[in-house]
Amino acid sequence: MSIPRHVAIIMDGNGRWAEARGLPRFRGHLAGQDAIREAVNGALDAGVEWLTLFAFSTENWRRSSEEVKALFELFEIVLREETPQLVENGVRVFIIGEREGLPSSLKEAIAEAEQISRKQSKLNLVGALNYGGRQEILKAARHLQRSGEPVTEESIRRGFYLPQMPDPDLIIRTSGELRLSNFLLWQSAYSEIWVTDTYWPDFTKEEFARAIEVYQARERRFGGIPQR
Numbered sequence: 432m433s434i435p436r437h438v439a440i441i442m443d444g445n446g447r448w449a450e451a452r453g454l455p456r457f458r459g460h461l462a463g464q465d466a467i468r469e470a471v472n473g474a475l476d477a478g479v480e481w482l483t484l485f486a487f488s489t490e491n492w493r494r495s496s497e498e499v500k501a502l503f504e505l506f507e508i509v510l511r512e513e514t515p516q517l518v519e520n521g522v523r524v525f526i527i528g529e530r531e532g533l534p535s536s537l538k539e540a541i542a543e544a545e546q547i548s549r550k551q552s553k554l555n556l557v558g559a560l561n562y563g564g565r566q567e568i569l570k571a572a573r574h575l576q577r578s579g580e581p582v583t584e585e586s587i588r589r590g591f592y593l594p595q596m597p598d599p600d601l602i603i604r605t606s607g608e609l610r611l612s613n614f615l616l617w618q619s620a621y622s623e624i625w626v627t628d629t630y631w632p633d634f635t636k637e638e639f640a641r642a643i644e645v646y647q648a649r650e651r652r653f654g655g656i657p658q659r
């Protein structure tokens with residue numbers, strides 16, 4: 432089977448990675464920056480067109496205010512530190528999710544990363560930040576209610592954060608949890624799912640390549656009956 436056009440990753444297990452080492456949870460988030468680079472390089476090597484990384488869910492606000500604040504600071508640092516190299520590698524950056532409620536300096540870093548990478552087209556890297564699948568569907572429904580357009584799959588999609596983003600072919604989740612946690616609910620209708628026990632900070636481009644191999648051995652049916 433072909434290379435997945437869109438791979439989406441639920442980057443989970445930072446806290447447990449840190450706890451296993453007797454470190455504060457935040458050290459796990461810090462170590463996750465290397466894994467982001469690994470995933471991006473894995474996607475570039477494989478020739479994937481879209482890579483989405485779930486960084487912060489609408490439910491992650493339930494964590495302590497210290498952890499939330501530290502995560503937002505880290506996202507800003509990652510965006511500012513990584514974008515120049517990403518641009519050099521032909522990567523365009525997008526961020527999906529609710530901007531409202533994010534610190535203004537983070538919103539500025541997002542706008543800047545999107546702006547300076549806008550001419551790149553080798554890989555589209557989408558950060559899902561303050562993102563919830565239900566919230567995205569609600570946003571689309573409200574958009575339709577206002578516009579009065581007929582309700583179709585296409586018109587619903589037009590109300591999503593990034594209408595041009597194709598559905599993920601493959602969703603990877605690290606740290607062994609078997610759930611979607613409100614990630615890309617509409618778009619994951621026929622995604623293949625692959626879960627690894629590896630904690631996110633230990634994720635490598637080799638493991639990314641392995642996930643693609645597993646995907647390539649899968650049979651996607653989309654509700655039909657395979658031709659034999």
Ligand code: IPE
Pocket residue numbers: 442443444445446447448486487488491502606631
């Ligand atoms: C994923 O790691 C990062 C975010 C959700 C922001 P976690 O922080 O959820 O790590 P665990 O699941 O507690 O190990």
Ligand code: IPE
Pocket residue numbers: 441442443444485486487488491608610612
């Ligand atoms: C999912 O991880 C969200 C992100 C990776 C950003 P969580 O750690 O928040 O998921 P649950 O709470 O275990 O479902």
Ligand code: MG
Pocket residue numbers: 443444445
């Ligand atoms: Mg978690």
